[in-house]
Amino acid sequence: MFPASFEYVRAHSSDEAFSLLQQHGDEGRVLAGGQSLIPAMRYRLARPGVLVDINPIKELDYLIEEGGFLRIGATTRDAALEFAPWIRERYSLITSVSGVVADPIVRHMGTVVGSVCHNDPAGDWTATALAARGVVVVRGRDGLREVPIDEFLVDSYTTAVKEGEMALELKIPIPDGRTQGSYQKIERKVGDYATCAAAVQLSLNPDGTIRQAGIAITAAGPIALRVVEAEAMLIGQLPTPALFQAAAAEAPKIATPNPDQRGSVAYKKDMARVLVGRGLKQALQRLEAGQGGGVSA
Amino acid sequence: MTGETQRQLPDTDFAVVEAPTTLSVSVRINGKVVTRDVEARTLLVHFIREEAGLTGTHVGCDSSSCGVCTVLIDGDVPVKSCTMFAVMAHGRDVRTVESLAVGGKLHPIQQAFWDQHGLQCGYCTPGMMMTSLALLGRNPSPSEHEIREGLSGNLCRCTGYNNIVKAVQQAAEMMAPSAAPEVSHD
Ligand SMILES: Cc1cc2nc3c(=O)[nH]c(=O)nc-3n(C[C@H](O)[C@H](O)[C@H](O)COP(=O)(O)OP(=O)(O)OC[C@H]3O[C@@H](n4cnc5c(N)ncnc54)[C@H](O)[C@@H]3O)c2cc1C
Ligand code: FES
Ligand code: FES
Numbered sequence: 015m016f017p018a019s020f021e022y023v024r025a026h027s028s029d030e031a032f033s034l035l036q037q038h039g040d041e042g043r044v045l046a047g048g049q050s051l052i053p054a055m056r057y058r059l060a061r062p063g064v065l066v067d068i069n070p071i072k073e074l075d076y077l078i079e080e081g082g083f084l085r086i087g088a089t090t091r092d093a094a095l096e097f098a099p100w101i102r103e104r105y106s107l108i109t110s111v112s113g114v115v116a117d118p119i120v121r122h123m124g125t126v127v128g129s130v131c132h133n134d135p136a137g138d139w140t141a142t143a144l145a146a147r148g149v150v151v152v153r154g155r156d157g158l159r160e161v162p163i164d165e166f167l168v169d170s171y172t173t174a175v176k177e178g179e180m181a182l183e184l185k186i187p188i189p190d191g192r193t194q195g196s197y198q199k200i201e202r203k204v205g206d207y208a209t210c211a212a213a214v215q216l217s218l219n220p221d222g223t224i225r226q227a228g229i230a231i232t233a234a235g236p237i238a239l240r241v242v243e244a245e246a247m248l249i250g251q252l253p254t255p256a257l258f259q260a261a262a263a264e265a266p267k268i269a270t271p272n273p274d275q276r277g278s279v280a281y282k283k284d285m286a287r288v289l290v291g292r293g294l295k296q297a298l299q300r301l302e303a304g305q306g307g308g309v310s311a
Numbered sequence: 312m313t314g315e316t317q318r319q320l321p322d323t324d325f326a327v328v329e330a331p332t333t334l335s336v337s338v339r340i341n342g343k344v345v346t347r348d349v350e351a352r353t354l355l356v357h358f359i360r361e362e363a364g365l366t367g368t369h370v371g372c373d374s375s376s377c378g379v380c381t382v383l384i385d386g387d388v389p390v391k392s393c394t395m396f397a398v399m400a401h402g403r404d405v406r407t408v409e410s411l412a413v414g415g416k417l418h419p420i421q422q423a424f425w426d427q428h429g430l431q432c433g434y435c436t437p438g439m440m441m442t443s444l445a446l447l448g449r450n451p452s453p454s455e456h457e458i459r460e461g462l463s464g465n466l467c468r469c470t471g472y473n474n475i476v477k478a479v480q481q482a483a484e485m486m487a488p489s490a491a492p493e494v495s496h497d
Contacts, residue, residue: 021332113460118446119391205376
């Protein structure tokens, strides 16, 4: 299957990419790893007129901690997160996601920022960014703007990136020593999109009560969804199985999954509950074990 | 269609359009630079097979799922060549299955697939071997689990996974620095 014809331009810096996108207006489209865009073009679900290839932009290929954030550049591949030992030690939520997105070959090309920009209803990185309170840095006509992930994810395949704009990076707050996360995904086979998945991050106060909670589910609605009620229920409380059960029960209330070959609506809603419950439990276990996941851990 | 009058073909792909512009693309494939004028939409796998004439790289699912089209870019990065445009590989190095055997002598990965019966029809084999090469480059002594994980983007419709895993285990042993240095394979 061949995509429809398009024009191809290569950008070597983010300035160049931005001016090319401005120049081509609604015809222009960013080509990052191409792992979602190229299949969509082959199926003729997407027919962009001009592809602006950002792969040659070395300055956007980074994974650094700065200003309280983990900064993931627009050309940083999934594999970079998967293989960085310091990420494995300190970012338990990211670590449990990075090895289950697509398959290992796809992860060598696919980018985290590209995945968030794609905003697939079943995306793993969107749910992760929601639970971790990510912020996307967007380059627009009026300069840079920082968009919290909740506002960034507008609708299926639609984000706050407007025509002629591009995302430069995703920023994830650096978790402190008492923060742990977990990603729980059910898939039909390795390398498949989620039937349902849950991203969870928990922070504890010194007295053992929950300081912060991030909970998001994916493949459970038009976009990944934050389970706000569950988060609110946890704050200030001591973690107990009963509390986790009650929090997890909030997930099916907001889930609006589509029935498909992966399962019925009822099944997927119940899986949202089960996976949030498992995620909370695992995050707590990691906190109790004092495993990585935070700078001072 | 019954009862309807025949309609004109819609003005879409089927209409005669101007020949699309082509780009000059140079890719170093297995050490040899191949330069061709191709359309931007030419996928790397077609560039490799039809322009460079190297048919070891197969097309299976044509939907980015099966991994039979896997090649290595810039040394050690495995990519599904059906999910990359040839223009994206311009000026870069591509390594295909044809690069494995040197001077008629099988690469340890090929030898191990042979010894362990790691192939049945052989269709998935080039992709399996290229992914294995990348895997062993990063992790020279993977566990069985790591091999299974590492190859999970490659589908074998003959379902011979156990022997494939054994083949990668054998290849790892053969390629280990302690293994007798026979002929250099690279
Ligand atoms: C076999 C297979 C299995 C997969 N399984 C999963 C899975 O389990 N979970 C999952 O989450 N994903 C999965 N994916 C999808 C894929 O992993 C991600 O969506 C992909 O990595 C997106 O990143 P990319 O860099 O390839 O983006 P591209 O495909 O290049 O781009 C995707 C979209 O985002 C836009 N875009 C990209 N970068 C930017 C930017 N910097 N600024 C503005 N817009 C931008 C593009 O214009 C395009 O519209 C799978 C893909 C394949 C082929
Ligand atoms: S043909 Fe490329 S992944 Fe199947
Ligand atoms: S050997 Fe036949 S597809 Fe794998």
